[in-house]
Amino acid sequence: MPLIIIEMDLLSGTFLLLFALFAPVSSVPDGSCEQWTDLESSVVHKDGDVVLGGMFPIHSKGVEQELSFKSLPDRRTCRGFNMRVFRWSQAMVFFIEEINRSNVLLPNVTLGYRLYDTCGLEVHSMRTALSVVSQPLKSDSAGACTSPSIPLIVGDSGSTLSMAISRVLNLFNVPLVSYFASCACLSDKNRFPYFFRTIPSDVNQARALARLVKHFGWTWVGTMGADDAYGRTGIDMFTAEVVRLGVCVEYRVIIPKLPSQQRVRDIVRTIRASTARVVVAFAIEEDIEPVVREFVRQNVTGKQWVASEAWVTSTLISTRENLASLSGTIGFAIRRAQIPRLRDFLNSLNVLAEPYNPFVREFWETQFQCSLNTTHPHGSMAEPVRYNKTCTGWERVDDTDSIYNDVSQLRVTYNVHKAIYAVAHSLHNLLYCEQRQGSSTSETCADVHNLQPWQVAQYLRKVNYTTQFGDVVHFDKNGDPVGSYDLVNWQRSSSDGPVDYVTVGRFDSILPQDEQLALSSEGIVWHGGTREVPGSVCSESCPRGYRKVTRAGQPVCCYDCVPCADGTISNTTGQDPECTPCPEDFWSNEEHDTCIPKQIEFLSYTEAFGMGLAAAAILGATVTLAVAAIFLRHRNTPIVRANNSELSFLLLLSLCLCFLCALTFLGQPSRWACPLRRTSFGLSFALCLSCLLSKTLVVLMAFRATLPGNNAARWFRPPQQRLGVFICSVLQVMVCAAWLVKAPPYPVKNNWLYRDRIILECHLGSAALFCCVLGYIGCLAAFCFLLAFLARKLPDNFNEAKFITFSMLIFCAVWITYIPAYVSSPGKFTVAVEIFAILASSFGVLLCIFFPKCYIIIFLPENNTKRYLMSQKGGR
Incomplete structure (x- = not known):
């Protein structure tokens, strides 16, 4: 049935609109213009040279009607008298009368008005718009009926209502100046070319609320909006903006215009069960009031409300009963002003005064809870309420305190002030225009008796004035004012006192982006009376690390x-x-x-492992020197003199150098340490193996010399032995010299082996020359082992060749196993493996070659004779 009612009303409105479009402009014989019937009977009017239309939802709800389709519908009936909106309508009257008294603005021109109640419904709003454009035509100076008597409308309060009205008024080029329609969709000049407003577009509010949410670190919020253009568009723009800033929206709730009790309970249940502690609500006070009432009934607490400008300063919502659940509410409100003498005007309201105002009677009866008994009809679209008490008509409004005469938060009223004065300035500029300098054509100002709506719209686009409160009023290309808001916080000065709307910040879209939002966080009182900013996150912030x-x-x-x-x-x-x-x-x-x-890692003297290797190297060098001392003391004994004592001492010297070169591998690699450790190693072992090779050859040649007719021993006397050692060592010296000249070893930081520490090591420089050094040592060792192996069974009681064989076996075994151990050892253990191989091979040679001789010298001196040494094994 409601759908049928709306369709029939729209249909009837369409017929009226078509009639208005095609009705001929004419004058009746008596010279007066044709009077058309007003579609709405509840009209507050006053005549003037220029009449302004005003549309206000003085009643917030409509009452359904039965349509018989056999007769004209009855007068529309509404309910829910809104004293706040009634104050707006009265303020429009006050501002118009203030302008009429002015000698500067519109002198000699009287403004009139026609005020309509739209009941907050689209159907009523469209009927009102049709009623405005079908008003009696005005007579010009020649007596002809020409232009409509109302060239402009101030209204309506809702975005959806303003959209419906604008579509009708666009056909007649009649501008609409809204004081409370903030939907961003109304900025589309292709759809609404004659729409203007004195309230900022919701684009600015959505951006401001998103910045506010981001500022306080809330990343998990819920949204709520009314089922209209204002609510849906508002939460859509807010959601898009906060998502761009990295904030998530947990839920999106739409409040129906006529919600059932079950639907309201479901909405509150959704909010209560959510983990988001912040609720952002885009709705007018009439739409959100049922949700708030159920919210309070269920005693839901712990939610921080962020209100849109439509209800953040609503005394209907911020009641004492609601504060338990809505305390600390914060939101952006449109700018307010203290308008002088307005309260006196509001309090001067008299139900018996003329001209008769049909809404005053309902206000009077509601305010004083009594019934009037006058000859005037009720007049208002609301159904009359009968009270037991009878009004005298002489009650005083200033003896009461209500939303009507509360002028502490004049925000929407201030927007009405801007709208009326913007219209007045545009009319003044239009009626008292100045001819352009240098114009070749004669330009005349508009005739107040032949005022065209499109002319008013043209001058509205150019209006620019400063209010008496210091605010600049002008419209941009979309008909919007500058986006400017106050950040309001609900606070109470006492436990039983009323709510104070404390301004704790502001937002100005005209400023640079990083300066648009300015607020005082320490001055905000949050839900529950705390000064600490509440958190609203799906997951807590991750700690450091x-x-x-x-x-x-x-x-x-x-x-x-x-x-x-x-x-x-x-x-x-x-x-x-x-x-x-x-x-x-x-x-x-x-x-x-x-x-x-990163931890710097290298094989150091100070760590236990390094100290052990260093001790072993020093021990080896010490033992070698001890053996050299023993040999020096017994240098004239046969066992020392055998096989050339010079080679023995030279071998001991090379072994001592081998032990000492191991010490160069300890400590931090440096520019001088890296070449030193590599070359000392190569030269020491080359000298050692050269001596062993000479000793092996001496043994072989000595055996050959005992054979008859063999003179080979004369080629291996001491001078030749020294020359052989020298030649073999010089070859290694040459390789090392080439290595140092071409690409010497150098220190590097090994970052790739371990990620958490740096290994300081020596780079080989030239890997090929390093292989030559090792290869040469390997060739000497292999050749020495081969010759010693051949001479191991020579008939001698003390055959040194077999000891050399054993030493070379140990030497080769150590260095063959060194290769895989070197490759697989990580970090500093690579150097440890190399030191271990040096020490093991050196100790092997020292023990195998010199331990048996020292044993005989010290413990078996009787065997240290030439006879014993030269005798065959097992005999004397």
Whole structure:
């Protein structure tokens, strides 16, 4: 049935509109213009030279009617008298009369008005618009009926209502100046070319609310909006803006215009069950009031409300009963002003005064809870309410306190002030225009008796004036004013006192982006009376050293915190922490919140392992010197003199150098240490193996010399032995010299082996020359082993060749196993393996060659004779 009513009303409105479009302009014989019947009977009017239309939802709800389709519909009936909106309509009358008294603005021109009640319904709004454009035509100076008597309308309060009205008024080029329609959709000049407003577009409010939410660190919010253009468009724009800023919306609730009790309970249940502690609501006070009432009935607390400008200063919502659930509400409100003498005008209202105002009677009866007994009809579209008490008509409004005469928060009323004065300034500029200088054509100003609506619209686009309160009023290309708001917080000065709307900040869209939002956080009182900013997040901020991982199938604001990987840190606690890698020479600490220098690792003298190797090397050198001392003391004994004592002492010297070269591998690699350790190793072992090779050849030649007719021994006397050692060593010296000249070893930082520490090691420089050094040592060892192996069974009681064989077996075994151990050992253990191979091979040669001789010298001196040494094994 409601749908049928709306369709029939729209149909009847269409017929009236077509009649208005095609009706001929004519004058009746008596010279008066034709009078058309007003579609609405509840009209507050006053005649003037220029009559302004005003549309206000003085009643907030409509009453359904039965349509018989056999007769004209009865007068529309509304309910829910709104004293706040009634104050707006009275303020329009006050501002018009103030302008009429002015000698500066519109002198000699009287403004009139026709005020309509739209009941907040589209059907009523369209009927009102049709009633305005079908008003009696005005007579010009020649007596002809020409232009409509109302060239402009101030209204309506709702965005949806203003959209419906604008579509009708566009056909007649009649401008509409709204004081409370903030939907961004009305900025479309292609659809609404004659729409203007004195309230900022919701684009600014959505941006301001999104910035506010981001400022306080709320990343998990819920949204609520009325089922109209204002609510749906508002939450859509807000959602788009906060999502761009990294905020997630948990739910989106739409409040129906006529919600059932079950639907209201479902809405409150959704809010109560949500984990978001912040609720952003875009709705007018009439739409959100049922939800708030149910919210309070269920005693829901713990939610921080963020209100749109439509209800943030509503005394209907901010009642004492609602504060338990809505305390600390915060939101942006349009700018307010203290308008002088307005309260006196409102209090001077008299139900018996003329001209008769049909809404005053209902206000009087509602305010004083009594029934009037006058000859005037009720007049208002509301159904009359009978009270037991009878009004005298002499009650005083200023003896009461209500929303009607509360002028402490004049915000929408101030917008009405801007709208009326903007119209007055545009009419003044139109009626008292100045001829353009240098114009070749004669330009005349508009005739007040032949005022065209499109002319008023043209001058409205150019209006620019400063109010008496210091605000500049002008319209941009979309008919919008500058986006400017006060940030209001609900506070109470006492436990039983009324709500104070405390301004704690402001938003100005005209300023640079980083300066648009200015607020005082310490002055805000949050829900529950606390000064601490409440949190509203799906997941708590990740601590330092952690990063967030989004949960599968959930919004990005819902995540888990996992530790940063090794080598990366996170030193912030924001909502979007990232693990950043440390620089090359740094590593993360255990908490992964700071980069610390990587641990420098090399085989040092100070650590236990290094100290052990150093002790072994010093021990080896000491034992070698001890053996040399023993040999020196017994240098004239046969066992020392055998096989050339010079070679023995030279061999002991090379072994001592081999032990000492191991010490060069300890400590931090440097420019001089790296070449030293490699060359000392190569030269020491080359000298050692050269001596062993000469000793082996001496043994072989000595045996050959015992054979008859063999003179080979004369080629291996001491001079030739020394020459052989020298030649073999010089070849290694030449290789090492070439190595040092071409590409010597140098220190490097090994960052690739371990990520958490730096290994200081020596780079080989030229790997080919290093292989030549090792290869040459290997060739000497192999050749020496081969010759010693051939001479191991020579008939001698003390055959040194077999001891050389054993020493070469140990030497070759050590260095063959060294290769895989060297490759597989990590870090500093690579150097340890190399030192171990040097020490093991050196100790092998020392023990195998010199231990048997020292044993005989010390413990078996009776065997230290030439006879014993030269005798065959097993005999004397």
